[in-house]
Amino acid sequence: MSASLPAVSRLDQPAQTVVGTLSSRVSLPRRHSLQEAMWGWALIAPALIFLVVLFFLPVIGVFVIAFSDWQFGASSLSFVGLANFREVIFDEGFRASLINTVVYAVMVVPGTVLAGLLIALLIESSHSCRALYRAVHFLPFMATATAMAISWEALLHPTIGLINHSLAALGLPVANWLRDETTALPVLAVIGIWQNLGYAMVLFMAGLKSIPLDLYDAAEVDGADHWLDRLRTVTTPMLGPVSMFVVIVVALRAFETFDTVQILTQGGPGHSSEMLLYTIYRESFEYLRAGYGAAVAIVFLAIVVALTLLQVGRMDKRVHYQ
Amino acid sequence: MSAIRLSPTAAILRHGVLVLTSAFILVPFVWMVSLSLKSPGEIFRATFSVLPAQFYGVENYAKAITSVPLPRYMGNGLLVCALILAAQILVCAPAAYALAKLKFWGRDFIFAMVLVGLFLPHQVLSLPLFILCYKLDILNTYLALVIPYVVSPFGIFLFRQFFKKIPNDIVHAARLDGLCELAIVWKIMVPMALPAVIAFSIFSVVAHWNDLFWPLIAVRDGNLMPAPLGIMAFKNEEAGNDYGPLMAASTLVVAPLLIAFLAAQKWFVEGMTGGSVK
Numbered sequence: 001m002s003a004s005l006p007a008v009s010r011l012d013q014p015a016q017t018v019v020g021t022l023s024s025r026v027s028l029p030r031r032h033s034l035q036e037a038m039w040g041w042a043l044i045a046p047a048l049i050f051l052v053v054l055f056f057l058p059v060i061g062v063f064v065i066a067f068s069d070w071q072f073g074a075s076s077l078s079f080v081g082l083a084n085f086r087e088v089i090f091d092e093g094f095r096a097s098l099i100n101t102v103v104y105a106v107m108v109v110p111g112t113v114l115a116g117l118l119i120a121l122l123i124e125s126s127h128s129c130r131a132l133y134r135a136v137h138f139l140p141f142m143a144t145a146t147a148m149a150i151s152w153e154a155l156l157h158p159t160i161g162l163i164n165h166s167l168a169a170l171g172l173p174v175a176n177w178l179r180d181e182t183t184a185l186p187v188l189a190v191i192g193i194w195q196n197l198g199y200a201m202v203l204f205m206a207g208l209k210s211i212p213l214d215l216y217d218a219a220e221v222d223g224a225d226h227w228l229d230r231l232r233t234v235t236t237p238m239l240g241p242v243s244m245f246v247v248i249v250v251a252l253r254a255f256e257t258f259d260t261v262q263i264l265t266q267g268g269p270g271h272s273s274e275m276l277l278y279t280i281y282r283e284s285f286e287y288l289r290a291g292y293g294a295a296v297a298i299v300f301l302a303i304v305v306a307l308t309l310l311q312v313g314r315m316d317k318r319v320h321y322q
Numbered sequence: 323m324s325a326i327r328l329s330p331t332a333a334i335l336r337h338g339v340l341v342l343t344s345a346f347i348l349v350p351f352v353w354m355v356s357l358s359l360k361s362p363g364e365i366f367r368a369t370f371s372v373l374p375a376q377f378y379g380v381e382n383y384a385k386a387i388t389s390v391p392l393p394r395y396m397g398n399g400l401l402v403c404a405l406i407l408a409a410q411i412l413v414c415a416p417a418a419y420a421l422a423k424l425k426f427w428g429r430d431f432i433f434a435m436v437l438v439g440l441f442l443p444h445q446v447l448s449l450p451l452f453i454l455c456y457k458l459d460i461l462n463t464y465l466a467l468v469i470p471y472v473v474s475p476f477g478i479f480l481f482r483q484f485f486k487k488i489p490n491d492i493v494h495a496a497r498l499d500g501l502c503e504l505a506i507v508w509k510i511m512v513p514m515a516l517p518a519v520i521a522f523s524i525f526s527v528v529a530h531w532n533d534l535f536w537p538l539i540a541v542r543d544g545n546l547m548p549a550p551l552g553i554m555a556f557k558n559e560e561a562g563n564d565y566g567p568l569m570a571a572s573t574l575v576v577a578p579l580l581i582a583f584l585a586a587q588k589w590f591v592e593g594m595t596g597g598s599v600k
Contacts, residue, residue: 039503040426047417050473055439061450119343122336126328135587136344142583144532146550147572151354160366162353202595259534277445284449285539297446308441
């Protein structure tokens with residue numbers, strides 16, 4: 001989630017950022033430099049202390065726990081190398097969890113990005129009801145996931161749920177969606193798309209707004225009369241970098257899915273809908289297997305870091321399009 | 323795209339698709355409110371309609387408020403969100419000012435630390451943070467819900483971006499007027515960066531009002547549970563069979579943010595994406 005920040009702010013206000021950088025280069029009077037440095041340290045000290053205690057020491061802590069035999073309540077520990085990781089990798093539950101998370105992301109990311117793009121293009125193609133449609137599609141992104149998961153559970157209820165009622169009325173087969181190994185994960189993916197497509201939509205709408213209108217005029221002069229031609233020659237190439245960014249942010253959100261798993265399936269039936277964050281939570285805090293939980297957390301961190309670096313790598317290229 | 327005029331066919335097609343996708347988005351909300359107004363008998367009946375045949379809303383909402391301490395859960399959520407936000411602004415604004423406007427040894431390194439913090443998924447830190455709270459003996463207190471979030475790398479980053487845009491002349495003028503650096507932060511920078519403060523506040527409150535992961539780890543006591551954890555406990559207790567009151571409780575938890583969102587859409591979209599995040 002937070003990974004997206006720098007990129008979008010660049011997207012929104014390129015001009016102002018440049019002005020900011022220039023004016024900050026005009027330095028403050030030199031005779032105050034010692035005083036200024038002391039103020040600097042004084043003002044940043046609380047944030048720095050909390051950053052170290054609440055972010056950096058815990059990261060080190062996760063690694064220490066993952067590479068040692070520490071257990072809850074133990075007063076000493078010894079390093080055991082990769083033992084925890086070996087246990088994790090040979091555990092069927094973890095492999096299922098990792099595969100499920102990837103499969104879930106593979107369903108959620110294209111679904112969310114394509115739906116978000118389509119809806120953004122449709123909404124922006126005319127003024128009629130624009131604000132209403134935008135507001136409606138953004139609702140799930142704001143709504144408390146725990147509460148909405150409870151509503152989804154009622155919708156998916158095998159006997160009294162709206163979904164089975166509707167399917168039965170149409171003469172289609174019904175299912176016990178959340179208690180069936182083949183449907184549990186796809187159903188969670190549909191809910192994931194439902195939650196995130198409004199987010200993808202607003203990011204694409206920001207991207208669309210940043211395309212200079214001159215380009216459309218130029219395309220029209222060059223003979224792109226049909227909207228499809230303009231979509232092909234201007235919109236699609238200009239949205240390329242934004243799309244890459246949306247893909248990565250949505251992927252990060254998909255990997256961080258927890259609430260719907262916890263409320264709707266608890267990873268079941270069997271391990272069929274277990275995902276990484278749920279595994280981290282259950283192993284660490286319900287089964288109290290600290291070493292195992294920390295090892296899974298590090299696998300999870302590695303995936304998130306890889307996705308983030310992919311995005312940082314793309315950030316510089318975006319400049320060409322502005 | 324905004325300059326394009328659609329043909330009548332295209333306009334109808336546009337509304338057709340968007341009405342369909344809107345319906346997909348709205349069904350869980352409508353269903354939630356609908357069930358919250360129905361009697362148990364009607365919920366378990368084979369036929370169904372959106373509007374209740376017999377209005378049972380008073381009973382369901384009364385049960386959600388009295389038999390479950392829902393007002394308590396929501397009060398806890400409000401308190402925790404307020405404490406987190408106040409702490410974040412108090413800690414982040416001065417730090418952002420130092421990073422944006424002051425020169426001191428180690429500044430670039432600290433900013434790099436902020437950026438690394440920005441990319442760290444908080445859930446990875448939960449095990450050490452749990453141990454930290456245990457050592458401080460604050461598990462199962464409000465403090466445990468607040469402490470891990472008192473500094474927000476996103477907050478520092480966003481405020482720094484805005485503070486950098488404020489001309490240095492204004493800072494010089496304030497110094498000539500005899501303001502100390504701390505006074506400049508609170509009397510000049512923060513008021514001038516009010517849009518950033520509002521956007522960040524929305525981001526922070528939405529994230530923490532909705533959070534389930536950390537409260538699930540940090541508190542067991544029903545009196546301390548924020549809203550999502552509270553309705554989860556309610557659901558488990560009722561074994562998911564008392565749908566009316568459960569849906570009433572869910573509606574009440576979702577409602578404040580949605581009403582605020584509909585009242586201030588632009589700010590919310592900005593807060594959730596404008597600096598962008600989550």
